[in-house]
Amino acid sequence: MFLIDAVGALVSAVMLGVALPLMQERIGLPSSVLLVLAAIALLLMVYSLAHASGVLPARPARLRALIAFNIAYGALTTVLLAAFAGEVKALGFVYFIAELCVLSAVVWIEIRGL
Numbered sequence: 001m002f003l004i005d006a007v008g009a010l011v012s013a014v015m016l017g018v019a020l021p022l023m024q025e026r027i028g029l030p031s032s033v034l035l036v037l038a039a040i041a042l043l044l045m046v047y048s049l050a051h052a053s054g055v056l057p058a059r060p061a062r063l064r065a066l067i068a069f070n071i072a073y074g075a076l077t078t079v080l081l082a083a084f085a086g087e088v089k090a091l092g093f094v095y096f097i098a099e100l101c102v103l104s105a106v107v108w109i110e111i112r113g114l
Contacts, residue, residue, distance in 0.1 A: 001063060001113045002052035005070070008106055009045035012099060013038045020095070028089035029096075033080055040073055060114055067110050074103050 017038030021031045048066060051058040081088060081096055088096075 001110050002048045002058055002066070005066060005106060005110070006045050006048035006052050008102065009041045009048060013041040013045055015095075015099075016041060023091075026089055027092035027095065028087045029080070029084055029092050030087070033084065037073075037077065037080070040076070044069055044073065063110060063114060067107055070103055070107050070110070074100055074107075 015038075016034050020027050020029075020034050024031050024034070027034070044066070047069070050056045051062055051066075056062065077096060077100060081093070
């Protein structure tokens with residue numbers, strides 16, 4: 001579970017921190033907001049990778065914490081999309097809705113794995 005989460009968080013961090021800022025005018029969300037989301041995704045990646053690699057023990061309570069972090073990240077993303085709805089372009093909404101769908105699937109898998 002933790003390895004899947006780490007890979008997903010890495011992909012999100014790269015997209016949010018590198019790819020999307022390069023095309024910010026097509027996304028609409030300010031680059032500063034994208035970078036904050038990228039930093040959070042990077043922290044989640046480190047947390048997940050530490051557990052996947054055995055540096056930290058992969059206990060059920062730690063997986064529950066990861067699930068809570070992922071849900072909070074999804075909620076924050078949703079709030080930010082609503083707050084910047086007037087600026088976010090169609091491509092931005094498509095990207096973030098896709099990311100939220102993938103995140104929801106990962107959370108569902110993690111919950112089933114408890």
